[in-house]
Amino acid sequence: MPKPSRGTAADSSHPEHMGTPDSPRIALVTTARKAPAWYRTVFNLDNAFRGLMILAALCVLGIVGLLVSELMQRSSLAWHAFGLKFFVGSQWDPVSGSFGAVPFLYGTLVSSLIALVIAVPLAIAVAVFVTEMCPKPLRKPIAYSTELLAAIPSVIYGLWAMFVLVPLFRVYVEPWCMKYLGWSGLFEGPPFGIGMLTAGTVLAIMIIPIISSITREVLSVVPQHQREAALALGATRWEMIRVAVLSNARAGIVGAIILGLGRALGETIAVTMVIGNTPQIAKSLLAPGYTMASVIANEFAEAPDDLYRSALMEVGLALFLVTILVNILAGLMVWTVTRGNPARAHAQ
């Protein structure tokens, strides 16, 4: 058998003769040396590999599909029992079998809104400070510290909130609010320490990192020539930030805020530990409440009958849908600013 000439890597009949004495050997493995043409086309390893990867990708689709189908299936009992009244009723009384989800919708919404009100100014301030104002050596440490807040697990936030925030709120913050802000009608009732305000506060700390890091990305994408245009007109630095940077990044910042909202809506453990777990709708922010995620966390494992569990599943389905919608909306807004560079837009 004649020796293959140098460099004929395509000769698959003698893999051991691949390459030259100096260059690395490349062993080509083809499984279908003696197989007929159609077999080779369909069953070669390339296709097998590709098929396997497609399978993995399809699994991702499948998981989400399973998720949706599970939620819908297991909540159908409650759906058929209550219909839309489920989302209008405000009585959650498992004993008598009446399930109305309004207290949880209210609780989730209000706690998330409180969180946004507190978190947004803080997050944007940090982002603006880091990208536009602070001296270069401080940039990375401050940015990194903000991201570190995102790495702390929820249960630890809850633990800290229970033993640090709650007494603080009970003794100082809530009486202060009652005294000076009581005219608004939002700060009434005994200062328990636990309640909506505390839950909203710990939520705020938890969502600052995501709002801040996306805002930072969005600010850094604003072209330098816009800043220069403002400066050349004689703008002070703050004026330049206001006119050239923040206004250009507007859409992205709104997207960042909405993403923060999405995160706040789904947060479970930290909130459950400090919100008081009382299904009620109260005007006062100092009153205990209950969120969709919290009621599931507290009551699902012990729910004794199918209807109860199904009602909780329906709450879960509602939570799922709301969170998905909010996240999609946010994603769209951020995308329009970073123009489809997903690596940049993804936080955490």
Next chain:
Amino acid sequence: MPSKFVQLRRQVTDRFFTGLAAGLSVVVIGALVAILAYLVLRGAGSLNWAFFTQIQKPVGESGGGMANGIVGSIMILVIASCMGVPLGIGAGVYLAEFGRGRLGQLVRFTADVLNGVPSIVIGMVAWGLVVVQQKHFSAFAGGVALAIMMIPTVTRATEEMLLLVPQSVREAAFGLGIPQWRTTLSITLPSARAGILTGVMLAFARIAGETAPLLFTAFGNQFWNLSPSQPIAAMPLQIYTYALSPYDEWHRQAWAGALVLVLLIVGTTTLVRFVFLRRMMGGAR
């Protein structure tokens, strides 16, 4: 010509907002410091040998530890990784190497959706898929829930890192006659290895601290359990239960557990971000 007053006002405004931004940044950093410092304060004293080797003592007795939770967490995380990492990397390879079309867009979008699903909902779904079928809580069910949570992060990291490998490298391989599958396995994936590992570790750190998905899957266990098909303790679960209990002793354990958990997670995240990413990106991130 604008008045001196206007010019002064502009200066003052500029200074004010700079100060405000700096001040609020201090508040945020302050919150971080407050949390970490308090953890060390309350938890460091309770970290002893017993903590790492014993399980909880009955109410009233002091001492004991979270050993079962530590072991349980490790077991659940290993189970989750065995499922989540291959699936995630596979999906990531698909998206980077084959997925430029419609299906790819759909998968990418779905992975993003999955990333945003609240962890409690994933826990409920894992309950429905595993616990109900098997008729008991188990470490395996917990693993399934956490695996679902891992997948989007791993997929995204894998896709990103693979896309960073220049097309010319692949073309060099094809030009040599190496088939696609071999190129991906032996050439492209290894070049992206560091970044993918980073993504996996970050995903790992994230799920290590999750409590909600384990509430109705792993469920928790007061005693030792090394079987994946029985309910099992996990650190976040134990911290949660201890914190909500009325016993001071258990609170003490909760703080200790929280400190250990934070050190592990924050340590891993920091290590990954600084060491790996620095080395990979050449310091410019």
Next chain:
Amino acid sequence: MATAVEVRDLKAWFGKTEALHGINMSVESNHATAVIGPSGCGKSTFIRCLNRMHETNPEAKAEGEVRIGGMDVYDVPAVDVRRRVGMVFQKPNPFPTMSIYDNVAAGLKLNGTRNRKTLDEVVERSLQQAALWEEVKDVLKKKSGASLSGGQQQRLCIARALAVNPEVLLMDEPASALDPISTAKIEDLIFELKQKLTIVIVTHNMQQASRVAEYTGFFLMGNLVEFDKTEKIFTNPSDKRTEDYITGRFG
């Protein structure tokens, strides 16, 4: 013959690299002065020093004396300097989130002018000076600054700079990103404008310099090699390096 800008021994650095080695120049008021030279010779750096834009780069440093209308620009806050010296950049950079009206009025609003009537008047006057008024007068508040064509955007930027009534207008290759017709319009503009203010224009296009400027300075590797009436520079330069450049031997 008044001097609008007096530059004495101006040096500039980017970090450790010295980009300008002691420039001396007197810019005649109500005339256009061109700054020419090959890429990297420091001409952009030079005019950016005139309105202290150079220092917006954190690693940049400048030393020397730049007097505009008698005031040393390094003695007063940069913000004040930039109000009296306008700048037009190579790539048009209108504020995309603002309407045409708001773009032109931006400088005024920052300076505290709130009076509607005053703003309206100044916007119209500036747009007319920039030869853009007729084209946009009906869509002033409806169209955004970024929705105009390249040439129109650049004229919008000129109007924006003119609205604050600067004494000196710096133009950094204002037409290099534009098509020939827009370029011609801008050159016509310069003719009109220099009757009221002083213009310093950086250009890599020697024909443009000879068309619009009475004086020209030739920069090479951070040095001002020759500065004289444009006519002389292009027909009978004193320095051999100048001659080499204008005859196309390099750059």
